[in-house]
Amino acid sequence: xxxxxxxxxxxxxxxxxxxxxxxxxxxxxxxxxxxxxxxxxxxxxxxxxxxxxxxxxxxxxxxxxxxxxxxxxxxxxxxxxxxxxxxxxxxxxxxxxxxxxxxxxxxxxxxxxxxxxxxxxxxxxxxxxxxxxxxxxxxxxxxxxxxxxx
Amino acid sequence: xxxxxxxxxxxxxxxxxxxxxxxxxxxxxxxxxxxxxxxxxxxxxxxxxxxxxxxxxxxxxxxxxxxxxxxxxxxxxxxxxxxxxxxxxxxxxxxxxxxxxxxxxxxxxxxxxxxxxxxxxxxxxxxxxxxxxxxxxxxxxxxxxxxxxxxxxxxxxxxxxxxxxxxxxxxxxxxxxxxxxxxxxxxxxxxxxxxxxxxxxxxxxxxxxxxxxxxxxxxxxxxxxxxxxxxxxxxxxxxxxxxxxxxxxxxxxxxxxxxxxxxxxxxxxxxxxxxxxxxxxxxxxxxxxxxxxxxxxxxxxxxxxxxxxxxxxxxxxxxxxxxxxxxxxxxxxxxxxxxxxxxxxxxxxxxxxxxxxxxxxxxxxxxxxxxxxxxxxxxxxxxxxxxxxxxxxxxxxxxxxxxxxxxxxxxxxxxxxxxxxxxxxxxxxxxxxxxxxxxxxxxxxxxxxxxxxxxxxxxxxxxxxxxxxxxxxxxxxxxxxxxxxxxxxxxxxxxxxxxxxxxxxxxxxxxxxxxxxxxxxxxxxxxxxxxxxxxxxxxxxxxxxxxxxxxxxxxxxxxxxxxxxxxxxxxxxxxxxxxxxxxxxxxxxxxxxxxxxxxxxxxxxxxxxxxxxxxxxxxxxxxxxxxxxxxxxxxxxxxxxxxxxxxxxxxxxxxxxxxxxxxxxxxxxxxxxxxxxxxxxxxxxxxxxxxxxxxxxxxxxxxxxxxxxxxxxxxxxxxxxxxxxxxxxxxxxxxxxxxxxxxxxxxxxxxxxxxxxxxxxxxxxxxxxxxxxxxxxxx
Numbered sequence: 001x002x003x004x005x006x007x008x009x010x011x012x013x014x015x016x017x018x019x020x021x022x023x024x025x026x027x028x029x030x031x032x033x034x035x036x037x038x039x040x041x042x043x044x045x046x047x048x049x050x051x052x053x054x055x056x057x058x059x060x061x062x063x064x065x066x067x068x069x070x071x072x073x074x075x076x077x078x079x080x081x082x083x084x085x086x087x088x089x090x091x092x093x094x095x096x097x098x099x100x101x102x103x104x105x106x107x108x109x110x111x112x113x114x115x116x117x118x119x120x121x122x123x124x125x126x127x128x129x130x131x132x133x134x135x136x137x138x139x140x141x142x143x144x145x146x147x148x149x150x
Numbered sequence: 151x152x153x154x155x156x157x158x159x160x161x162x163x164x165x166x167x168x169x170x171x172x173x174x175x176x177x178x179x180x181x182x183x184x185x186x187x188x189x190x191x192x193x194x195x196x197x198x199x200x201x202x203x204x205x206x207x208x209x210x211x212x213x214x215x216x217x218x219x220x221x222x223x224x225x226x227x228x229x230x231x232x233x234x235x236x237x238x239x240x241x242x243x244x245x246x247x248x249x250x251x252x253x254x255x256x257x258x259x260x261x262x263x264x265x266x267x268x269x270x271x272x273x274x275x276x277x278x279x280x281x282x283x284x285x286x287x288x289x290x291x292x293x294x295x296x297x298x299x300x301x302x303x304x305x306x307x308x309x310x311x312x313x314x315x316x317x318x319x320x321x322x323x324x325x326x327x328x329x330x331x332x333x334x335x336x337x338x339x340x341x342x343x344x345x346x347x348x349x350x351x352x353x354x355x356x357x358x359x360x361x362x363x364x365x366x367x368x369x370x371x372x373x374x375x376x377x378x379x380x381x382x383x384x385x386x387x388x389x390x391x392x393x394x395x396x397x398x399x400x401x402x403x404x405x406x407x408x409x410x411x412x413x414x415x416x417x418x419x420x421x422x423x424x425x426x427x428x429x430x431x432x433x434x435x436x437x438x439x440x441x442x443x444x445x446x447x448x449x450x451x452x453x454x455x456x457x458x459x460x461x462x463x464x465x466x467x468x469x470x471x472x473x474x475x476x477x478x479x480x481x482x483x484x485x486x487x488x489x490x491x492x493x494x495x496x497x498x499x500x501x502x503x504x505x506x507x508x509x510x511x512x513x514x515x516x517x518x519x520x521x522x523x524x525x526x527x528x529x530x531x532x533x534x535x536x537x538x539x540x541x542x543x544x545x546x547x548x549x550x551x552x553x554x555x556x557x558x559x560x561x562x563x564x565x566x567x568x569x570x571x572x573x574x575x576x577x578x579x580x581x582x583x584x585x586x587x588x589x590x591x592x593x594x595x596x597x598x599x600x601x602x603x604x605x606x607x608x609x610x611x612x613x614x615x616x617x618x619x620x621x622x623x624x625x626x627x628x629x630x631x632x633x634x635x636x637x638x639x640x641x642x643x644x645x646x647x648x649x650x651x652x653x654x655x656x657x658x659x660x661x662x663x664x665x666x667x668x669x670x671x672x673x674x675x676x677x678x679x680x681x682x683x684x685x686x687x688x689x690x691x692x693x694x695x696x697x698x699x700x701x702x703x704x705x706x707x708x709x710x711x712x713x714x715x716x717x718x719x720x721x722x723x724x725x726x727x728x729x730x731x732x733x734x735x736x737x738x739x740x741x742x743x744x745x746x747x748x749x750x751x752x753x754x755x756x757x758x759x760x761x762x763x764x765x766x767x768x769x770x771x772x773x774x775x776x777x778x779x780x781x782x783x784x785x786x787x788x789x790x791x792x793x794x795x796x797x798x799x800x801x802x803x804x805x806x807x808x809x810x811x812x813x814x815x816x817x818x819x820x821x822x823x824x825x826x827x828x829x830x831x832x833x834x835x836x837x838x839x840x841x842x843x844x845x846x847x848x849x850x851x852x853x854x855x856x857x858x859x860x861x862x863x864x865x866x867x868x869x870x871x872x873x874x875x876x877x878x879x880x881x882x883x884x885x886x887x888x889x890x891x892x893x894x895x896x897x898x899x900x901x902x903x904x905x906x907x908x909x910x911x912x913x914x915x916x917x918x919x920x921x922x923x924x925x926x927x928x929x
Contacts, residue, residue, distance in 0.1 A: 078172075079173075092162055094639070094818045098400070101349050125861040126861075137828060
């Protein structure tokens, strides 16, 4: 076991991890943030997408020990000071169905809008291409993101 | 026409905020504390073998392992429609991945490591991997004791064969009809197996406490059915229904895969041997592919006779299902298709043989569409080919034969009211069917595809729904129901129904996924029947509450019952315009009368629905006589497909789908089903299929090799069209539509490919490679 520190949603926390502990498991089981989900365990589905130092990453592909002293934001952190405009749009446009992919997609879409406030539809499709959704056919999700354009 | 305030409105989902803020709790998100145990399953590496011995002494020596369990610990059978499965394999394994033993440990990593130390000695048996081989005389038998299996009365297994069920329809004389026909088209269509691929894998946690109480938390479409099957299977341990509680939190997608019982029974059973400790199993994505239900594979031999004028004289549909190692749920897919394989057509002479065949592949079961996608691929391909032969427009040919209200169905009952013709005409107009298509790019060609579709709920004749409704002090409501919101928006729609009756806005109504201890009975969330069935129960409960309210007003305010109505959360009276009593003033604490006493009390209501006209009593040789299906939902769809001539790569430029949902209680949610279902359907024809090697091992159990469409793969344009011909016995006229949306996808693509390139592909999927090869071989 090694002692590491992770800044999770603005709070610096210390914890003990095994060298082979996966970041996703540690965030969920040792730190209690449950919004990142496990859908495939190999980086295919994107349900575990989080912000690592401001960049979206798939937390099932990262060892917890690599995140020592790094800053992580999950959907819980994003929602902390009220919902974002994008989240409001997702709700009002009934974008999600089962909702399991919503945390990952929200992170990926937030990253896109942070860097490119005026994306084209093709930009949005490409930004979400690493996040699988089986319910919606993507259209209502894309519509909501497009409606956030500046 | 009733003036509706909440029904028919695109209300936002009542669970939207939970899901978008990250607050929604799914089964894997629940914390169980330091007592939690993890089970790792030891699986069969063979498709068919006898278990000679299991040696787990080394596994037990691993530090942290609590115990190892095998079939000897649980010699109990289970199954939804036929008891043909054991909790763990007993003396024989029948598919690669079947559960043979479980290692239970404090830590998942320890359980995994120890599971690799369990030594199982097998004696290999010949594996039967092809259903057409499995029905041959002398084929190796998967279930030598099939004749002794317990099953529902509408199944007809053939002992000492691999045929688990055979649904036959005999109506009129199809042989004579073919002789009288001017043209008979006969061909075979092949559809492989598919996986549901909900993004959340199955998760179940069982806990058996020291008082003998079994609680199971599961990612589930069927909490009550699971409770019942657990109670049946675990009855030898003295566990009864009242001792079992199933709690179903949010579900990360179902599509049929989380209906019935699959891996949940492992957690339930293992918990009984680990008293006081919750036991958790979460399937890996790989396990999700090979050890839950899969969509059945099928070979359809189809023969249709037509007169010169285009009328269909007869149909012979022989449908051979690769149903897998256990068919306790899958056999009802076979049954449903047997009853409905005429499609939405008026056909006087019908022979259908839908045959459920055991194979040494993973168990087949419910998958969105419940068999209809599979047979519609062939049937709707056939319709286009016949129209071409007759030199008729494929839509006009369909209209000539399309089913109408009152027409006789294959099993003798009559067709319900429906808007099929309206759907056809609207789709035709929207896709601009008669317009000649030509690609501006010389390397690409365009094709148009069209398909009709229909589907009925497949359910036992006595499948029922029930609802409790209770008011809170501020006249907000809690509704307790036991259907599952698997994403379709069921909870929101239930709130809308109660809102309409009681004038309480949907966002003052809380409806959540169930706990079988607290919530009233529901069969299962399957068959696209829950809006219709549970919607009726909720409407009855709301009417019951309204009745209680009006009776209380009548006896406290001396106003006539018939003059009372609800508006804006107040009771009002037609003959006394100044009377407006807010519900919040009395729905909990009653109404004070002249002498200072209070009358009434908390308003608590109930509603129950069972389709009392449904029956499976019919002649097994002809299927005539019963009323097995409650109603059909119908629709039409078309698309424009662009194909790259050099590579075969395809892109849907525009797709139009019209569905008659009776009444769109929430049009936004109906459209959501449509865009989602259509893409799931397109995925089955353009990208996905399950590939097995010659030993019965699944070769692509992951999203790298089993390709789900991404946001880059969607049609350029989708036009959803809602048709509303009311279902007479539906809540506000509604009937189900969730599964149906994927049904026309595969035949539309096949028909568009033929339209564009002149090649007919009769096996799914229709990949770019297959299209390219077909073009090359034609040259």
